[in-house]
Amino acid sequence: MTWTQTTIKVAASWLAGIMLVAAAAIVTIVVVNSGPAGAQEPVRAYLSALKDGDGGKALGLVRAQVPAGNPSLLNGAGLKASVEKFEDLTVGSPERQSDGRMSVPVTYSLEGVQNSTRFLVEPAGHEWLFFTRWQLVPASLPTVTVNVVNSNLATVNGVTVNTPKGHGQFPVFFPGTYEASYSSPYFAAPAQRVSVSGPSSSQTVNLSTEATKSLADAVSTQVHKYLDDCAAEANHEQRLQPDCPFYHAGLERVTPGSIRWSIVEYPKVEIQPYNGRWVVTPLGGKAKLNAKAVDLFTGVDGPLDQVHPFSFTVTLSFTADKVTVTPVVDY
Structure with missing residues (x-):
C-alpha cells in the first residue's frame, strides 16, 4: 500500500483533531474538578453519612477533633435523627478563598426556619494525574x-x-x-x-x-391508707390521743366505747425536687372526733363533736417500679 501525500495530510489532520479534542477534554476535566463541582463532593459525602447514621464514615470525612464526653450520639439512631427533620437540604456553589481553599455553603430549613452551615474544603492531591482530590478542613466537633x-x-x-x-x-x-x-x-x-x-x-x-400524676396518686393512696388505718386503730383502742397526727385534749370525761375518729379532709400531695432528692411538702388535713362526754364544769352529759386540723410529713423511697411512703409524726 502506497501513502499519497494527500492521504498523509488527511491522516495528520485527523490525528491533530483527536489530540486537540483529548487535550480539551483533559483541560475541561481539570478545570471542572478543581472548581466548584469537585469541591462539593466531600461535603455531599459527609451529609450522606449523617443521613445514614454512619458516624465512623462521617468522622473520617470531617477529620474533626472529638471533645471529651459521652459518644452515644455520634453513631446510629441518635445521629440519623439529628438530620432527618431537615428540609430543602442544598449544597450551594463553593466560593474560592484567598488561600486556595473553598467555602461550601449548605442551606436547609427546619420547621420553616432557614438555616445554613459553611464547610471549608482544601485540595488533597490528585488522582489519575489530573483529578484534584478535595477534603474537609479539620475542626472540633460541637x-x-x-x-x-x-x-x-x-x-x-x-x-x-x-x-x-x-x-x-x-x-x-x-x-x-x-x-x-x-x-x-x-x-x-x-x-x-x-x-x-x-x-x-x-x-x-x-x-x-x-413528678407525674401517677406518682402523686401512688403517694396519695398510701397517705390515705395510713390515715384510715390510724383512725381505725384509734377507734379500736378507744384513744383520744392515738399514735397519729391527730388527737383530742379537752376538759371532759369521755364515755368509754363511744370514741369514733374519721378523716374528713385528706391532705393534698405536692412533690418537689430538693437537694438532689424528691420531697413531699408538709401535709395537712382534718380529723373529726365523735364521742359521748360529760362536761366536768357543768356535769352535763352530751355529744362531743369536734374537728381537729392536723399536719405531718412523709419521706419517699424508690425502687425501680415502686414508691414507699414513710410517715414522720411528732407526738
Whole structure:
C-alpha cells in the first residue's frame, strides 16, 4: 500500500483533531474538578453519612477533633435523627478563598426556619494525574450538654443516655438538631430541642423534671391508707390521743366505747425536687372526733363533736417500679 501525500495530510489532520479534542477534554476535566463541582463532593459525602447514621464514615470525612464526653450520639439512631427533620437540604456553589481553599455553603430549613452551615474544603492531591482530590478542613466537633433534675438518665434523639448526677456532655456532628426529654412512670420532663450549625460550638438543654400524676396518686393512696388505718386503730383502742397526727385534749370525761375518729379532709400531695432528692411538702388535713362526754364544769352529759386540723410529713423511697411512703409524726 502506497501513502499519497494527500492521504498523509488527511491522516495528520485527523490525528491533530483527536489530540486537540483529548487535550480539551483533559483541560475541561481539570478545570471542572478543581472548581466548584469537585469541591462539593466531600461535603455531599459527609451529609450522606449523617443521613445514614454512619458516624465512623462521617468522622473520617470531617477529620474533626472529638471533645471529651459521652459518644452515644455520634453513631446510629441518635445521629440519623439529628438530620432527618431537615428540609430543602442544598449544597450551594463553593466560593474560592484567598488561600486556595473553598467555602461550601449548605442551606436547609427546619420547621420553616432557614438555616445554613459553611464547610471549608482544601485540595488533597490528585488522582489519575489530573483529578484534584478535595477534603474537609479539620475542626472540633460541637457539644450538647444535657442537665436533668434528679435523674441519671435522659433520652436524646430517641436514645437513652447516661447523665451522671444529672449532667451529661455529648460531642455531636453538625449540622444537626438534638431533642432531649425524660420520661418514667413517676417522673417526666418535657422535650427541649437545640440546633448546632457549626464546629467548636456548644449548646445546653435544661430538663425540668417533675413528678407525674401517677406518682402523686401512688403517694396519695398510701397517705390515705395510713390515715384510715390510724383512725381505725384509734377507734379500736378507744384513744383520744392515738399514735397519729391527730388527737383530742379537752376538759371532759369521755364515755368509754363511744370514741369514733374519721378523716374528713385528706391532705393534698405536692412533690418537689430538693437537694438532689424528691420531697413531699408538709401535709395537712382534718380529723373529726365523735364521742359521748360529760362536761366536768357543768356535769352535763352530751355529744362531743369536734374537728381537729392536723399536719405531718412523709419521706419517699424508690425502687425501680415502686414508691414507699414513710410517715414522720411528732407526738
